Amino acid sequence: MKLSKLKLNPSNPRIIKDDKFKKLVKSIKDFPEMMEKRPMVCVTDADGKFYPLGGNMRLKALIELKYKEIPDNWVMLADEWTEEKRQEFTIKDNVSFGEFDWDTLANEWNVEELSDWGLDIPNFEIDEETEQEEDKIAEAHTKLTDKFIVPPFSILDTKQGYWQERKKVWKNLILDDGSKRAGKLAKRTENWNEESDTYEIMSLFDVSILDPVLSEVLLKWFAFENCKTFDPFAGDTVFGYVSSFLGNEFTGIELRQEQVDFNAEKTKGLNAKYICDDALNVLNHISENSQDFLFSCPPYFDLEKYSQLPNDASNQKEYKDFLQILNVAFSNAIKCLKENRFACIVIGDVRDKKGYYRRLPHHICDIFEANGMKLYNEIIMLEMIGRKALTANRNFITRKNPKVHQNVLVFYKGDPKQIKTIYPKIEIQEDESTDV
Ligand SMILES: C[S@@+](CC[C@H](N)C(=O)[O-])C[C@H]1O[C@@H](n2cnc3c(N)ncnc32)[C@H](O)[C@@H]1O
Incomplete structure (x- = not known):
């Protein structure tokens, strides 16, 4: 599929900061197979273009990476959804339920890598300072x-x-x-x-x-x-x-x-x-x-x-x-x-x-x-x-x-x-x- 078949969501409610965006770009570059397992969920507009309900930032990253074409299975259409469902999905797709277990993460993962992958690692040193102050x-x-x-x-x-x-x-x-x-x-x-x-x-x-x-x-x-x-x-x-x-x-x-x-x-x-x-x-x-x-x-x-x-x-x-x-x-x-x-x-x-x-x-x-x-x-x-x-x-x-x-x-x-x-x-x- 030509990447030009896709356009950014005109009413996307999410923003991404520069450093996070850079990490996302790197992440897709290093591990593009993930796009296939987790496709962008898109709908078709009046001109026949697809725009993402989920995956707008990834589309932005693909543009940044100067992709001309992408495998078809990186996109999954949800045209059958009503306007309400589309809105609900846009939000729910971005909500993360559950919390990270920081101890397990610190013990079993590489913290630098986690940060490269875009995870916000809390600054435990500052927390320690606050604790000492308290x-x-x-x-x-x-x-x-x-x-x-x-x-x-x-x-x-x-x-x-x-x-x-x-x-x-x-x-x-x-x-x-x-x-x-x-x-x-x-x-x-x-x-x-x-x-x-x-x-x-x-x-x-x-x-x-x-x-x-x-x-x-x-x-x-x-x-x-x-x-x-x-x-x-x-x-x-x-x-x-x-x-x-x-x-x-x-x-x-x-x-x-x-x-x-x-x-x-x-x-x-x-x-x-x-x-x-x-x-x-x-x-x-x-x-x-x-x-x-x-x-x-x-x-x-x-x-x-x-x-x-x-x-x-x-x-x-x-x-x-x-x-x-x-x-x-x-x-x-x-x-x-x-x-x-x-x-x-x-x-x-x-x-x-x-x-x-x-x-x-x-x-x-x-x-x-x-x-x-x-x-x-x-x-x-x-x-x-x-x-x-x-x-x-x-x-x-x-x-x-x-x-x-x-x-x-x-x-x-x-x-x-x-x-x-x-x-x-x-x-x-x-x-x-x-x-x-
Ligand atoms: C002696 S100091 C306060 C005592 C304290 N031990 C100190 O050394 O800062 C007096 C304070 O009164 C303030 N001051 C002088 N004239 C004032 C006025 N008309 N109204 C309110 N504050 C005034 C000064 O700015 C100063 O901070």
């Missing part, structure tokens, strides 16, 4: 959902071994090393002073990332299981990750789109949502009286500049403009919090151009107090001293104590008498609490 998460989950309690004093010592060990587990899980911000953010240079208001781009080494263990401890102490948590100045992935990983819902507002995209990617599969907007607009995204825990680590004025955006709190020329942003954002955020709930703000003081402290933590207390949330605890978080030691000598010429702590301000909204009924009892072992 194991890692499950293992971390067991470690991290235990009753981890640090001594509940007003000082949190992040230098302790138990703290650092736990931080490692979280860091391996979260994998946000600050690279999204390194090379972009600016910090005050080491010789920053009132005359030379100079900044330098931060390296990966400098970028500050929230401590995941701090996030965990605050959630344990001042929130409860399965609660709704939020942060109007979300920044890095850490708090949202920790909170949602522990089973809470999290909503983060953040001004920089790239950070939002990065965080969303990192927290895929968890109950965390990141919204790119100005913190001032928190009420556009979160309803009043709907949240159980407010957490935030806002910019420390211009200590680190996060962007050049005009509404970036860290990008304000005047301290009063920066405070005004915090004022509106936190006043609105407090409205989102239910009654009898806590808010934790992680903050550090910054010096003015003359070298005096601006009293930023106090100003935050004023904002919260003006909105009905009084200061309930002040926790000092001791940081790893590390590189601070290097600059200590130079700083101390002007008698500035190098700062090795941050403040965690804990505010309460409502009636403190309710605390013991709303918040679960935490067992604190005597010997642990004397560790500090």
Whole structure:
């Protein structure tokens, strides 16, 4: 039969990708006898041409192989079929019932050959990687959902071994090393002073990332299981990750789109949502009286500049403009919090151009107090001293104590008498609490 007696099916519902097509061409070239045992099932059109209901791709391959003639028995006609039957066959001919037994295939066949024959071999390596990743998460989950309690004093010592060990587990899980911000953010240079208001781009080494263990401890102490948590100045992935990983819902507002995209990617599969907007607009995204825990680590004025955006709190020329942003954002955020709930703000003081402290933590207390949330605890978080030691000598010429702590301000909204009924009892072992 002349191949020109056949034409491609004008309404064929199947497509074939290039590499698969090449494999099909090769397959027919290597093993043409198969065409005889499995002919193309065709019907005749008005002009007397045959077109395949089953075997359209093989016809395409025969054309590619420049066949002029083919044996008659490579074609089987099904002209007697009704239109419905023809349609049914077209689909059924392409459906594969049953599944491959990959173990048997791998043991008894040659995998390369199988792939040459057009079989899609699943990538078991990737599956193994996914499995390892899942194991890692499950293992971390067991470690991290235990009753981890640090001594509940007003000082949190992040230098302790138990703290650092736990931080490692979280860091391996979260994998946000600050690279999204390194090379972009600016910090005050080491010789920053009132005359030379100079900044330098931060390296990966400098970028500050929230401590995941701090996030965990605050959630344990001042929130409860399965609660709704939020942060109007979300920044890095850490708090949202920790909170949602522990089973809470999290909503983060953040001004920089790239950070939002990065965080969303990192927290895929968890109950965390990141919204790119100005913190001032928190009420556009979160309803009043709907949240159980407010957490935030806002910019420390211009200590680190996060962007050049005009509404970036860290990008304000005047301290009063920066405070005004915090004022509106936190006043609105407090409205989102239910009654009898806590808010934790992680903050550090910054010096003015003359070298005096601006009293930023106090100003935050004023904002919260003006909105009905009084200061309930002040926790000092001791940081790893590390590189601070290097600059200590130079700083101390002007008698500035190098700062090795941050403040965690804990505010309460409502009636403190309710605390013991709303918040679960935490067992604190005597010997642990004397560790500090
Ligand atoms: C100190 S960081 C968040 C804390 C986190 N520990 C960190 O270092 O990324 C403050 C975040 O607030 C964001 N931000 C600044 N001004 C904002 C505004 N008006 N609305 C929302 N986010 C803002 C910055 O982009 C930055 O990511």
